Amino acid sequence: MASDQQLSAIKNSKVLMVGAGGIGCELLKTLALSGFQDIHIIDMDTIEVSNLNRQFLFRRSHVGQSKAKVARDAVLKFRPSISITSYHANVKDPQFSVDFFKEFNVVLNGLDNLDARRHVNRLCLAAGVPLVESGTTGFLGQVSVHLKGKTECYECQPKPAPKTYPVCTITSTPSKFVHCIVWAKDLLFAKLFGDKNQENDLNVRSNDGHSSSDHSEDVFEQREDEDVEQYGRRIYDHVFGYNIEVALSNEETWKNRNKPRPIYVKDVPTGNLTQQNGNMREDGDLSAMASLGLKNPQDVWSLAENSKVFFEALKLFFVNRPKDIGNLTFDKDDQLAVEFVTAAANIRASSFGIPLHSLFEAKGIAGNIVHAVATTNAVVAGLIVIEAIKVLQKDNDNHRMTYCLEHPARKMLLMPAEPFEPNKSCYVCSETPLSLEVNTCRSKLRDFVEKIVKSKLGMNFPLIMHGSQILYEVGDDLDADMVAIYSANLEKVLSELPSPVTSGTMLSIEDLQQEFSCTINIKHREEFDEEKEPDGMLLSGWTQPSTLNKNELVGNGGSTSNALLAEGTENATGKKRKLSDISKPTTSDGSGLAESGNQNQPESLDDDDDDDLFISDDLESLTKKKRSQ
Numbered sequence: 076m077a078s079d080q081q082l083s084a085i086k087n088s089k090v091l092m093v094g095a096g097g098i099g100c101e102l103l104k105t106l107a108l109s110g111f112q113d114i115h116i117i118d119m120d121t122i123e124v125s126n127l128n129r130q131f132l133f134r135r136s137h138v139g140q141s142k143a144k145v146a147r148d149a150v151l152k153f154r155p156s157i158s159i160t161s162y163h164a165n166v167k168d169p170q171f172s173v174d175f176f177k178e179f180n181v182v183l184n185g186l187d188n189l190d191a192r193r194h195v196n197r198l199c200l201a202a203g204v205p206l207v208e209s210g211t212t213g214f215l216g217q218v219s220v221h222l223k224g225k226t227e228c229y230e231c232q233p234k235p236a237p238k239t240y241p242v243c244t245i246t247s248t249p250s251k252f253v254h255c256i257v258w259a260k261d262l263l264f265a266k267l268f269g270d271k272n273q274e275n276d277l278n279v280r281s282n283d284g285h286s287s288s289d290h291s292e293d294v295f296e297q298r299e300d301e302d303v304e305q306y307g308r309r310i311y312d313h314v315f316g317y318n319i320e321v322a323l324s325n326e327e328t329w330k331n332r333n334k335p336r337p338i339y340v341k342d343v344p345t346g347n348l349t350q351q352n353g354n355m356r357e358d359g360d361l362s363a364m365a366s367l368g369l370k371n372p373q374d375v376w377s378l379a380e381n382s383k384v385f386f387e388a389l390k391l392f393f394v395n396r397p398k399d400i401g402n403l404t405f406d407k408d409d410q411l412a413v414e415f416v417t418a419a420a421n422i423r424a425s426s427f428g429i430p431l432h433s434l435f436e437a438k439g440i441a442g443n444i445v446h447a448v449a450t451t452n453a454v455v456a457g458l459i460v461i462e463a464i465k466v467l468q469k470d471n472d473n474h475r476m477t478y479c480l481e482h483p484a485r486k487m488l489l490m491p492a493e494p495f496e497p498n499k500s501c502y503v504c505s506e507t508p509l510s511l512e513v514n515t516c517r518s519k520l521r522d523f524v525e526k527i528v529k530s531k532l533g534m535n536f537p538l539i540m541h542g543s544q545i546l547y548e549v550g551d552d553l554d555a556d557m558v559a560i561y562s563a564n565l566e567k568v569l570s571e572l573p574s575p576v577t578s579g580t581m582l583s584i585e586d587l588q589q590e591f592s593c594t595i596n597i598k599h600r601e602e603f604d605e606e607k608e609p610d611g612m613l614l615s616g617w618t619q620p621s622t623l624n625k626n627e628l629v630g631n632g633g634s635t636s637n638a639l640l641a642e643g644t645e646n647a648t649g650k651k652r653k654l655s656d657i658s659k660p661t662t663s664d665g666s667g668l669a670e671s672g673n674q675n676q677p678e679s680l681d682d683d684d685d686d687d688l689f690i691s692d693d694l695e696s697l698t699k700k701k702r703s704q
């Protein structure tokens with residue numbers, strides 16, 4: 076039961092929830108039932124069928140409608156007297172300015188991506204509004220509190236980069252099914268159905284050293300004299316047959332590897348491809364599986380079935396979705412795209428002697444999906460509300476960041492820890508400059524804007540200055556002359572800009588919407604390792620807090636929090652961390668939650684009682700011990 080004091084803090088508060096998905100639905104319900112009276116929700120999405128299993132405020136009839144609005148209406152049905160305001164919008168839209176954020180007593184995040192989380196973090200810092208951040212993945216969850224100047228901000232700890240694979244593993248020497256998925260999704264699918272002007276490694280390696288005139292034209296363009304079936308067969312023979320033959324001709328590559336087998340259409344009994352079954356699923360999605368009468372997404376298809384799905388999906392794209400061709404990027408919710416990618420990945424896997432997978436498994440890998448657990452979302456939502464109430468009561472000494480871990484016996488375990496102090500070298504909440512190694516004579520301003528300013532620094536509306544000269548700016552109110560100058564600057568190499576950027580230059584970069592600025596010291600470097608530093612530049616200076624050494628306890632930014640709050644990491648793609656992993660300093664970054672061995676594991680861990688949830692204070696006492704040293 077809440078105390079009178081708590082109730083009055085709750086009643087007089089105005090809270091902003093960002094995200095009305097898995098965590099958001101639970102959170103809105105818990106806020107309403109806890110007595111919150113003025114709740115604002117932002118979510119940019121509409122409801123999908125795949126949300127219904129856990130986003131319990133939504134029903135089938137709501138599919139296609141705004142999540143924020145439907146969530147609001149559903150909760151108002153059982154709490155009609157409270158005020159809920161919904162925004163069907165991206166939190167990065169300019170309407171959600173620093174002034175907008177200042178209206179709230181606390182901001183609660185239920186997001187699913189790094190980009191939006193970073194943006195909200197910056198707005199909360201600029202507005203001086205406390206942020207309660209959260210994330211879940213399967214049985215794992217985490218809630219943390221960020222108070223400007225008192226605790227670390229969401230970006231104080233670097234987040235691991237999403238898992239990437241060396242280009243040659245994907246283009247020439249796959250050894251795992253995931254490599255075949257990446258090839259099918261990022262190369263083949265992108266080449267056939269995506270933007271034709273995008274760089275694509277599909278042919279680069281496989282055609283190395285072979286200048287057969289037959290293959291020097293763009294083989295991926297449909298020829299005027301061929302129909303879509305002939306086109307499909309030619310693509311099939313090219314990517315699964317010819318390209319593999321070319322790869323095989325490089326003897327060196329296969330000295331210590333199993334050789335792949337070229338596969339041509341004529342070798343595979345695909346039978347009659349004219350379909351009788353109609354090509355729609357029950358939910359109205361276009362589907363090659365439906366046309367072919369393949370019903371169970373958990374079945375592993377044979378090579379022949381995969382080949383049929385390949386041809387049928389390709390045909391359906393060209394015949395039924397011609398407008399999409401040239402504009403598509405892979406989307407795990409696009410049934411036909413998932414079918415095509417599954418089939419292509421399996422045919423490639425077959426060629427390389429890698430076990431084939433079902434559509435269900437392939438979709439999970441392609442979409443970086445860890446199946447959500449509704450209970451974890453509910454527990455995390457409860458923890459968010461507990462921390463939000465402490466924020467409202469200004470109970471700043473008692474905040475906890477809480478990890479939701481998986482008990483070895485599949486029970487859920489809560490681990491509270493004290494929040495960390497701000498990282499003095501955080502480029503977001505402190506003024507520490509960053510440094511960038513870059514070839515200033517080769518890299519263009521465009522590379523710097525795309526790869527560093529937007530992608531690494533997460534800026535939306537950047538302004539780049541060298542001394543008092545503006546090199547680049549984004550905004551709606553720029554006059555045409557300025558737009559022309561900035562566009563021309565984008566195409567210039569750094570050292571040839573009107574105000575040349577060379578070794579020793581200090582650039583200031585500002586995002587006017589986020590009210591966030593930082594400085595970058597430029598250091599010229601000639602060469603970069605293509606595989607390890609594919610951006611051709613290296614940003615540094617934003618380090619782990621120096622107070623932590625490798626074997627010390629890490630409350631946030633440790634492997635669990637990174638796995639949860641950063642997208643697409645190895646952990647988020649299916650490998651669940653065990654408590655024992657987290658309790659020992661054996662994680663790759665040495666940042667396991669506890670110091671070493673079993674001594675730090677909660678005693679109750681092996682306890683066999685039947686409770687489904689228990690809270691351990693062990694970690695908290697350890698944290699205190701470490702900090703007082």
Ligand SMILES: Nc1ncnc2c1ncn2[C@@H]1O[C@H](COP(=O)(O)OP(=O)(O)OP(=O)(O)O)[C@@H](O)[C@H]1O
Nearest residue numbers: 094095096097117118119120164165166186187191
């Ligand atoms: N920039 C953003 N602005 C507003 N809402 C956002 C933004 N980024 C993500 N969201 C919302 O955050 C919510 C996250 O919820 P959740 O993790 O359950 O994802 P989902 O898309 O509903 O489910 P899944 O990804 O598993 O299909 C989504 O509803 C999504 O629309």
Ligand SMILES: [Zn+2]
Nearest residue numbers: 228231501504
């Ligand atoms: Zn910070």
